[in-house]
Amino acid sequence: MKISIAMATYNGAQYIQEQLQSFVDQTRKPDELIITDDCSSDQTEAIVREFAKTAPFAVEFHRNEKNLGYCGNFNAALMKTTGDLVFLSDQDDVWFPEKIEHMIGVADRNPQALVVMNDAALTDGELNEVGLTKLGQIRSAGFSMKAFVMGCCCAVRRDLLDFCMPIPVGIKGHDNWIVHFAEAVNGKVIDDRVLQYYRRHESNESQFIANRTTKVTKRQAFFHSVRNLFSGDAREKEKEQIAQQQLMIEGIRRVRSVAPERYQQELKTMLETAEANARSYKLRTGVREKSLVPRVFATLGLLFRGGYRDSSGFKAVLRDLVG
Numbered sequence: 001m002k003i004s005i006a007m008a009t010y011n012g013a014q015y016i017q018e019q020l021q022s023f024v025d026q027t028r029k030p031d032e033l034i035i036t037d038d039c040s041s042d043q044t045e046a047i048v049r050e051f052a053k054t055a056p057f058a059v060e061f062h063r064n065e066k067n068l069g070y071c072g073n074f075n076a077a078l079m080k081t082t083g084d085l086v087f088l089s090d091q092d093d094v095w096f097p098e099k100i101e102h103m104i105g106v107a108d109r110n111p112q113a114l115v116v117m118n119d120a121a122l123t124d125g126e127l128n129e130v131g132l133t134k135l136g137q138i139r140s141a142g143f144s145m146k147a148f149v150m151g152c153c154c155a156v157r158r159d160l161l162d163f164c165m166p167i168p169v170g171i172k173g174h175d176n177w178i179v180h181f182a183e184a185v186n187g188k189v190i191d192d193r194v195l196q197y198y199r200r201h202e203s204n205e206s207q208f209i210a211n212r213t214t215k216v217t218k219r220q221a222f223f224h225s226v227r228n229l230f231s232g233d234a235r236e237k238e239k240e241q242i243a244q245q246q247l248m249i250e251g252i253r254r255v256r257s258v259a260p261e262r263y264q265q266e267l268k269t270m271l272e273t274a275e276a277n278a279r280s281y282k283l284r285t286g287v288r289e290k291s292l293v294p295r296v297f298a299t300l301g302l303l304f305r306g307g308y309r310d311s312s313g314f315k316a317v318l319r320d321l322v323g
Helices: 016-024 044-052 069-080 099-109 134-140 158-164 174-184 218-229 234-258 261-288 292-304 314-322
Strands: 003-009 032-037 058-063 085-089 115-123 129-133 154-157 188-199
Touching: 003 016, 003 069, 016 044, 032 044, 032 069, 044 058, 058 069, 069 085, 069 174, 085 099, 085 158, 099 115, 099 154, 099 188, 115 134, 115 174, 129 134, 134 188, 154 158, 154 174, 158 174, 158 234, 174 188, 174 261, 234 261
Parallel strands: 003 032, 003 085, 032 058, 115 188
Antiparallel strands: 085 154, 115 129, 115 154
16 A cells, blocks of 8 residues: 655744654655645745655655645645555644554555544644643534544545545635545544644644643533624625535535546435535525514524524524524
């Protein structure tokens, strides 16, 4: 089995050396490391090129001609990989020596799996452990395992990449795109073993509450999501969500046109669910534009018709009632 690592970098000079060294320290080393850089202005490229001179595996460094953003940069890296199993890597984490070897075993034991995922220990910016893990935080917050889409914990089979790539321009999360397709075809497998450090600092892209370095409770997670619903830029977020839903629908249609026959039924269901969610969300947007009394009746009517079945439940009802 050929193993690739896809790493997306951007001004990562402060931390990247530790992550690169953790690849060298693997008990089963990768066959190739593909790095795409999003026009860094620091010493990232120099560090990688120096590392490549002595690395015990092939290292490719590609600098984007223009800034592609976080998702676009990962898309570029993934499209250049050639491995049978492709590990996604952030530039500021550190892997435990057994990560690749262990996850190959997980993939071998689960031949149906298109994405295999491991747990990660949360640390501060100096890599000091805080006694929490990503899966532990998700469970403590009361989220389902569908919330675990963390790209840096993923290894992806070539079979999935062959039909879900490239990621459409405009999609916000490369990991959401990949993992959601794996889930849709029952191809996501989670292993509870902690196999890396997940460094949290002020430059991290993700602000998901389960990434906090203090223990998250269900109560905190609930009020955090409610605050987000009523934040000052809620209207802009709603517009963005509608746009993302449409991109996803178009993307699923494209993927269905090239995916193997054995996944067609699951992908059809995925598409139908996405379309139903989009219709429901548009209805809810219309409800919120009504004046108070009509809005209350419209919200209750939508609730009794099952219009909130695939949303965030009570919080979505509350959001629509308030308008």
